[in-house]
Amino acid sequence: METMKIHDVTPNDLPWKIRYDASRCTLCGSCTAACSFRAIAPKVERRRMVFSEGDFPEPKQRFSAVPVIRQVNSVTNYCRGCGICEKVCPNDAIAPVRNVDTRHPLVVRCLAGDSIKRGGRKNLEATVRTLDKLRVGRISQMTDPSLDAQRHTFDLLSPFGRILPAGKLPLKVNAEGKLVPDGQAPPVRWIYPVIIGDMSIGALSWRMWEGVAMATAYLNEECGLPVRMCSGEGGVPVRLLKSRFLKYMILQIASGHFGWNRIVKAMPHMVEDPAGVLIKIGQGAKPGDGGLLMAQKVAEHIQAIRGVPKADLLSPPNHQGLYSIEESVQKMFLSFNAAFKFRVPVAIKVAASSTSVSVFNNLVRDPYNIVGGFFVDGIDGGTGAAHEVSLDHTGHPIVSKLRDCYLAAVAQGRQGQIPLWAGGGLGRTGDLAADAFKMICLGASGVFTGRLILQMAGCVGNDMGRCNACNTGLCPAGITTQEPALAHRLDPEKVAQNIVNYFLAMDQEFKKLMAPIGNSALPVGRSDALVSTDRGVAERLQIQYVC
Amino acid sequence: MCRIGAIKSLNYIHPSQALLLMQSQQKGHDNSGFAMVMQDLGGIFEGYKHLPTLSLACTDEGLKLAEDMLHAAGFQRVLQWVPETNPQPGLDIIAMPNYVFETFDYPKHYKKATDQEKEDLLLDMRLKLRTALEEDEMGFVYSFWPDVVTLKEIGDPRDIGTYFNLWEPDTKFTARVITAQCRQNTNYDIVRYAAHPFFLQGYTALANGENTFYQKNKEMQRKLHRGYIGFESDSQCFLYTLHYVHRQLKWPLSYYKHVVTPLPFETIEKRDDAQQLLAIRQSLSHLEINGPNTIIGVLPDGTLFTCCDAKKLRPIVVGRSADTVAFSSEVCGINEILPDRDWETDIYPHEREIVVIGNDLEVQRWKQ
Numbered sequence: 001m002e003t004m005k006i007h008d009v010t011p012n013d014l015p016w017k018i019r020y021d022a023s024r025c026t027l028c029g030s031c032t033a034a035c036s037f038r039a040i041a042p043k044v045e046r047r048r049m050v051f052s053e054g055d056f057p058e059p060k061q062r063f064s065a066v067p068v069i070r071q072v073n074s075v076t077n078y079c080r081g082c083g084i085c086e087k088v089c090p091n092d093a094i095a096p097v098r099n100v101d102t103r104h105p106l107v108v109r110c111l112a113g114d115s116i117k118r119g120g121r122k123n124l125e126a127t128v129r130t131l132d133k134l135r136v137g138r139i140s141q142m143t144d145p146s147l148d149a150q151r152h153t154f155d156l157l158s159p160f161g162r163i164l165p166a167g168k169l170p171l172k173v174n175a176e177g178k179l180v181p182d183g184q185a186p187p188v189r190w191i192y193p194v195i196i197g198d199m200s201i202g203a204l205s206w207r208m209w210e211g212v213a214m215a216t217a218y219l220n221e222e223c224g225l226p227v228r229m230c231s232g233e234g235g236v237p238v239r240l241l242k243s244r245f246l247k248y249m250i251l252q253i254a255s256g257h258f259g260w261n262r263i264v265k266a267m268p269h270m271v272e273d274p275a276g277v278l279i280k281i282g283q284g285a286k287p288g289d290g291g292l293l294m295a296q297k298v299a300e301h302i303q304a305i306r307g308v309p310k311a312d313l314l315s316p317p318n319h320q321g322l323y324s325i326e327e328s329v330q331k332m333f334l335s336f337n338a339a340f341k342f343r344v345p346v347a348i349k350v351a352a353s354s355t356s357v358s359v360f361n362n363l364v365r366d367p368y369n370i371v372g373g374f375f376v377d378g379i380d381g382g383t384g385a386a387h388e389v390s391l392d393h394t395g396h397p398i399v400s401k402l403r404d405c406y407l408a409a410v411a412q413g414r415q416g417q418i419p420l421w422a423g424g425g426l427g428r429t430g431d432l433a434a435d436a437f438k439m440i441c442l443g444a445s446g447v448f449t450g451r452l453i454l455q456m457a458g459c460v461g462n463d464m465g466r467c468n469a470c471n472t473g474l475c476p477a478g479i480t481t482q483e484p485a486l487a488h489r490l491d492p493e494k495v496a497q498n499i500v501n502y503f504l505a506m507d508q509e510f511k512k513l514m515a516p517i518g519n520s521a522l523p524v525g526r527s528d529a530l531v532s533t534d535r536g537v538a539e540r541l542q543i544q545y546v547c
Numbered sequence: 548m549c550r551i552g553a554i555k556s557l558n559y560i561h562p563s564q565a566l567l568l569m570q571s572q573q574k575g576h577d578n579s580g581f582a583m584v585m586q587d588l589g590g591i592f593e594g595y596k597h598l599p600t601l602s603l604a605c606t607d608e609g610l611k612l613a614e615d616m617l618h619a620a621g622f623q624r625v626l627q628w629v630p631e632t633n634p635q636p637g638l639d640i641i642a643m644p645n646y647v648f649e650t651f652d653y654p655k656h657y658k659k660a661t662d663q664e665k666e667d668l669l670l671d672m673r674l675k676l677r678t679a680l681e682e683d684e685m686g687f688v689y690s691f692w693p694d695v696v697t698l699k700e701i702g703d704p705r706d707i708g709t710y711f712n713l714w715e716p717d718t719k720f721t722a723r724v725i726t727a728q729c730r731q732n733t734n735y736d737i738v739r740y741a742a743h744p745f746f747l748q749g750y751t752a753l754a755n756g757e758n759t760f761y762q763k764n765k766e767m768q769r770k771l772h773r774g775y776i777g778f779e780s781d782s783q784c785f786l787y788t789l790h791y792v793h794r795q796l797k798w799p800l801s802y803y804k805h806v807v808t809p810l811p812f813e814t815i816e817k818r819d820d821a822q823q824l825l826a827i828r829q830s831l832s833h834l835e836i837n838g839p840n841t842i843i844g845v846l847p848d849g850t851l852f853t854c855c856d857a858k859k860l861r862p863i864v865v866g867r868s869a870d871t872v873a874f875s876s877e878v879c880g881i882n883e884i885l886p887d888r889d890w891e892t893d894i895y896p897h898e899r900e901i902v903v904i905g906n907d908l909e910v911q912r913w914k915q
Contacts, residue, residue, distance in 0.1 A: 144757035166830040413770025
């Protein structure tokens with residue numbers, strides 16, 4: 001008997017254990033071939049069998065070598081619980097089981113001397129979501145009729161761009177008593193109130209990114225929904241930059257400026273302006289931390305688009321050279337508004353924080369009127385890669401922060417001048433229309449969503465630690481990987497179809513929420529339409545408490 | 548549901564016409580109040596068209612306080628008219644002790660002031676009086692403006708008419724434009740200020756409906772102008788938006804409709820003035836209205852108009868004779884006061900138009 005070694009890694013140290021039934025397994029090899037993490041492997045076991053052949057019990061024993069599937073005992077190739085083995089097994093012989101006694105957080109740190117990184121989302125929130133404590137409770141009855149979601153028309157668009165107060169609009173009355181333009185106003189685009197959030201072409205597989213872009217174009221050109229997609233930081237394929245579809249894209253710039261060399265070079269060849277520019281200051285899932293694309297994912301085409309070698313690509317946590325809001329405003333003014341000759345709205349995205357209202361106030365009072373949107377990203381957002389400690393322990397929830405920003409604007413009579421867009425875990429229950437609608441009633445002009453788009457595409461991860469391996473480049477669904485074999489698991493057309501169908505369903509659901517409160521235009525800031533069954537939430541958000 | 552009405556005539560008309568207009572619609576309201584604004588005054592006020600008249604319902608202390616404040620500010624009274632009341636037992640009315648209509652001359656140092664300065668003075672004075680009389684409900688200052696009187700009371704409109712002797716036509720108390728509404732506020736508290744029509748600096752508005760963007764309108768309007776106060780009724784928002792668009796922004800009346808019920812985006816895109824309409828829609832989205840509404844408005848020059856919500860969820864009829872035009876929630880009201888008109892020329896405005904009556908009584912239909 002070997003001496004027991006306590007420090008050997010075994011399945012009971014890992015977050016998931018493999019349940020394997022050798023009697024059902026036909027050794028077809030599907031599971032081991034499909035496991036992108038190499039967390040399971042074939043192995044030969046020595047088995048002892050006791051048998052008796054005569055008329056009377058006469059036990060004998062026999063030893064044989066039996067091929068089986070076993071879990072790999074490793075902190076690098078460990079099971080993420082993605083369940084792909086279960087999905088491909090024809091005999092229901094294998095599946096991951098959550099290990100409640102896992103020592104993984106300790107073992108990895110002790111063995112590697114490095115922080116734990118992962119993708120996905122925050123995994124610590126066990127309480128009921130704030131949005132689930134809100135109801136659309138102001139239903140039209142008697143005094144004002146509800147509308148008919150099927151028969152009536154609804155205006156489901158939101159502004160993206162800086163909006164001037166009416167008194168400052170460049171309009172004058174002409175001799176015929178008509179208002180006519182008299183000067184230039186900042187550009188404003190009216191778009192669908194749900195923006196497909198910023199996920200870069202490096203974070204996503206090229207097939208996934210293509211599927212999302214295809215869905216965006218289809219929603220615009222075939223369904224009449226002016227949905228915009230944000231590129232994420234990491235550039236855009238040159239072919240798209242030079243195509244007419246650029247008008248559906250919001251180009252993002254973040255602290256790494258990845259991809260902008262190509263964008264700038266493509267400018268003379270652009271046949272359409274982009275839908276907007278989004279300057280990313282921070283991200284809700286890992287506030288105060290920059291973007292992170294692990295070297296495993298920096299494939300050849302990513303190197304080309306970004307102009308970088310195959311290496312870990314880290315965006316700094318801060319825009320280098322920006323030391324104040326005034327300066328950042330000037331830089332936005334000089335660079336991005338001017339870059340597209342003041343035809344394209346420029347917005348910023350920040351992580352929700354205790355200081356968000358101060359930042360917002362500074363921007364809304366900026367006399368140059370150049371900030372065309374304030375995107376606030378809450379703690380429940382997703383990410384391609386981050387340090388686990390940032391993901392799980394930093395950040396600020398979105399709901400009260402969005403409300404604070406809106407009420408700060410109301411207090412100054414400036415509501416709507418910088419449209420507020422909210423994100424961060426919206427649609428987490430799969431029902432984005434309801435979440436978005438509640439955020440709109442609380443003061444958002446619209447919302448943005450990224451993680452939910454991945455889930456529409458087939459992401460198998462969840463908020464309880466399942467998979468969350470976007471950082472590894474080994475995404476078993478082919479969504480956040482650059483491995484050709486994995487990426488080909490994903491059918492871009494099916495991705496596009498799922499996204500399109502989801503948006504069509506959501507559009508119906510928006511109408512089913514607007515009709516009962518009797519509104520044909522988006523009820524931005526109509527918090528009287530909401531009630532809460534939680535007194536604390538009601539008080540904090542300044543809405544009616546009901547019980 | 549409220550019932551609203553308006554009469555505009557080439558001749559001076561007595562409020563009994565307004566009572567008749569509203570009385571036949573009594574099944575549609577709940578007989579809980581009566582309020583009216585009279586503009587372009589005749590009778591005893593005809594000679595004082597350029598001087599402000601105070602419309603005040605108050606206690607004795609309230610009256611004294613108001614007069615003291617006005618005198619202290621330099622206003623000199625030139626006319627006082629206290630309607631004779633007829634307090635019979637059994638009348639359904641919760642009347643204030645005093646109703647006074649007093650016309651004042653401007654303070655001496657305002658003799659050379661511009662119209663704008665005078666208009667600001669009148670507004671500020673009214674707001675001061677209102678605040679001062681709010682304590683212990685000493686009084687309610689409905690209007691303080693040249694050529695305008697306002698009456699608002701809680702009770703059965705018939706009995707209110709009897710109490711103020713308004714059923715008997717005379718030539719003392721008349722006007723060319725009268726807007727009226729029969730009902731106390733039912734959505735919120737019963738407050739005298741909550742009854743339509745609402746008046747501000749020459750603008751009058753009254754509505755039949757429910758403004759479901761009340762909170763959005765209110766939050767925006769509070770910061771737009773010092774006169775946008777009260778908000779005892781969701782319909783006050785219609786007045787403030789009218790005042791803001793027409794007086795503050797100085798946009799033509801036709802744009803009021805574009806602010807309160809903007810065209811759908813797909814319609815805007817096809818128009819030559821898309822750029823302006825989009826700019827209006829985005830800058831004033833918080834003044835948009837939703838819910839079922841019909842609005843009647845009067846401009847300082849006496850122009851009378853009406854428009855509806857974008858889905859046409861509340862009724863309004865426009866009827867006319869050679870010398871009079873009447874707006875009414877129900878056609879029976881017009882039948883009462885203009886029985887001999889050609890009813891085939893009645894207009895039932897649709898959701899995308901403003902019907903405008905100028906001082907020559909020409910009826911214009913402006914398509915949005």
